[in-house]
Amino acid sequence: MQPKTYSLFSLPVIVGALGFFVDIYDLLLFNIVRKSSFRDLGVPDDAMKDIGESIISWQMFGLTIGGILWGIMGDKKGRKSVLFGSILLYSLATIGNGFVQTVEQYTWLRFIAGLGLAGELGASITLTSELLPKEKRGIAAAMIATSGVMGTITAYFVHNLSGENWRLCYFIGGGMGIALLFLRVGVLDSKLYDITKNAQVKMGSFLMMLNNQERFWRYMRCIFIGLPVWFVIGVMISFSDEFAQRFGIEDFDQPKALMLQYVALAFGDMGAGFLSNYLRSRKKTLLIYYGILSFFMILFFALKGGGNAFNMYAICMGLGFGSGISVVYITMSAEQFGTNLRATAAISIPNLVRGFLPLILVIFQYLRSEQMLNNYVTAAWVTGLFIVGLGFWSVIKTKETFEKDLDYLEH
Numbered sequence: 001m002q003p004k005t006y007s008l009f010s011l012p013v014i015v016g017a018l019g020f021f022v023d024i025y026d027l028l029l030f031n032i033v034r035k036s037s038f039r040d041l042g043v044p045d046d047a048m049k050d051i052g053e054s055i056i057s058w059q060m061f062g063l064t065i066g067g068i069l070w071g072i073m074g075d076k077k078g079r080k081s082v083l084f085g086s087i088l089l090y091s092l093a094t095i096g097n098g099f100v101q102t103v104e105q106y107t108w109l110r111f112i113a114g115l116g117l118a119g120e121l122g123a124s125i126t127l128t129s130e131l132l133p134k135e136k137r138g139i140a141a142a143m144i145a146t147s148g149v150m151g152t153i154t155a156y157f158v159h160n161l162s163g164e165n166w167r168l169c170y171f172i173g174g175g176m177g178i179a180l181l182f183l184r185v186g187v188l189d190s191k192l193y194d195i196t197k198n199a200q201v202k203m204g205s206f207l208m209m210l211n212n213q214e215r216f217w218r219y220m221r222c223i224f225i226g227l228p229v230w231f232v233i234g235v236m237i238s239f240s241d242e243f244a245q246r247f248g249i250e251d252f253d254q255p256k257a258l259m260l261q262y263v264a265l266a267f268g269d270m271g272a273g274f275l276s277n278y279l280r281s282r283k284k285t286l287l288i289y290y291g292i293l294s295f296f297m298i299l300f301f302a303l304k305g306g307g308n309a310f311n312m313y314a315i316c317m318g319l320g321f322g323s324g325i326s327v328v329y330i331t332m333s334a335e336q337f338g339t340n341l342r343a344t345a346a347i348s349i350p351n352l353v354r355g356f357l358p359l360i361l362v363i364f365q366y367l368r369s370e371q372m373l374n375n376y377v378t379a380a381w382v383t384g385l386f387i388v389g390l391g392f393w394s395v396i397k398t399k400e401t402f403e404k405d406l407d408y409l410e411h
Contacts, residue, residue, distance in 0.1 A: 012131055013144065014183075015180070016125070016144045017147035018147065018183065019120050020121050020144050020147060020148030021150060022120075022151060022173065022176045023087075023117055024148045024150075024152055025151030025154055025155045026094045026113060026173045026174075026177070027117050027151075028155060028233075028258065029170065030055065030059065030110060031237075032159050032169075033164075033169055034048070035254075036164040049242065051103060052238075052239075055106060058107050060114065060355050063118045064118075064352055064354070066117070066351060067119075067122070067349075067350070067354075070082045070086055070119030070123065071119075071204070071206070071343055071346070072206055073204070074119070075204030075341060076203050079130075080127075083123050083127075084181065085119065086116050086117070086119025087120065087177050088116070088181060089112070089113075090113045090115075090120075092116075093109050093110075093113035094113055094170050094173045094174035095170065095175070096109045096174075097109045097174075098166075098170035098171045118351040121144070121148065122333075122343065122346040122349070123347055124144055125346055126343045126347070128140045129406060130193060130339070130342070134402070134404070134406075135277065137331055138273045139273050141330065142269055142270050142272065145324075145326050145327035150266055155173070156255055156259035157259075193339060196340055199409070201340050204343065205344075208410060209345070218398070219345065219349070221397055222332070222394075223353055224390050224391060224393075225286065225398070226330075227353060228290065228293060229323045230354055231360055231387045232319050234360065235361070235383070235384075236380070236384070237257060237316060238254075239254075240258075241254035243300075243376075246376055246377055247304055249312055250309070260316055261316045263320065264319075264320030265321065267321060268323060268325075269324040270327075271321075271324065272327055272328045276402065282335075282400060283398065283400050286328055286329065286332075287392070289328075293319065293388065294322075294388055295318075295322070296315055297319065297384055303315070329349075330349065332401050333350075335406065336399070337410060338408045339407070360383065363383055364379055364380060367379035
């Protein structure tokens with residue numbers, strides 16, 4: 001039974017929101033401080049793009065591995081154990097980022113930070129989904145996600161107000177994570193989990209995701225649904241300065257574009273949570289947001305014919321709003337699987353989505369090579385078209401879960 005004493009403003013929801021705030025602050029901080037930190041480390045201007053893509057890829061590898069490990073732990077040891085362990089690991093790694101002296105050190109610490117960052121959001125949404133009534137699950141997840149994306153906005157202003165002191169930005173992020181540990185002492189695991197762990201059933205078996213064809217494709221579709229979000233963040237926005245240069249747009253500030261995108265994404269995530277409650281459908285909400293995202297992607301690439309920095313910032317905000325589906329697809333991922341695999345699914349899925357970014361970058365790099373399209377912009381929209389199409393197909397094939405009772409097991 002769902003414990004009825006928990007509200008939208010209970011400790012698990014508040015702590016989950018603050019945790020995701022710190023998570024996103026650190027996750028996207030590298031994109032904000034990339035150029036200033038590279039200059040300080042002596043990276044040549046013509047090498048920044050390639051080294052930046054490499055470090056982002058290593059960070060995403062960490063998220064992929066961590067997502068699977070924390071997911072298994074969340075089902076075997078409890079959701080609370082993930083909330084403690086993940087934030088401790090990425091807080092220490094983030095502080096370590098402030099001391100790096102070489103690109104190699106930077107790369108390894110972003111990888112370790114990725115391992116830690118992997119556990120935060122999925123564990124929080126799994127816990128709140130099991131604690132709250134079904135009509136409040138989407139709204140609670142929206143509150144967590146909206147608070148989280150404000151972390152990027154904070155990172156942008158901390159970077160600016162510190163005089164682009166990127167080391168201080170990392171120290172502040174790690175310090176916030178350590179402080180949050182004390183708030184997590186009062187958080188309890190859900191009754192659904194406590195009951196299930198005493199049952200004679202496999203808990204947190206990742207092999208169960210692979211050894212059943214129906215469950216495997218249910219799992220993969222949840223991953224595919226999130227890919228358009230990270231194509232936008234990891235390619236279109238993270239390297240928006242590269243696109244602006246090719247569009248002939250001057251005085252364009254990539255960290256500002258990232259911040260504005262996340263301002264809009266905060267409104268998008270909150271809107272998606274309420275819209276899914278109003279429509280009583282996760283699927284309809286996802287399809288509507290995909291339509292919005294597709295519209296602004298077309299506008300973005302239409303800038304190739306001419307535009308200015310203001311127009312590009314506005315389109316980046318539109319992309320951010322249309323990307324505000326994380327709250328819906330992660331909640332739906334948690335609802336798709338039984339209690340004995342729910343944390344494994346909800347934690348690993350968003351991190352495998354992030355982990356697909358290196359593959360997306362490889363596809364993008366291959367398509368823009370001389371042997372293929374030999375054009376940066378064309379390669380980007382071709383890659384985006386495939387990824388958004390895959391997302392549409394996955395939503396259509398996925399079962400609706402809005403009214404689903406979460407008190408069930410996977411056998």
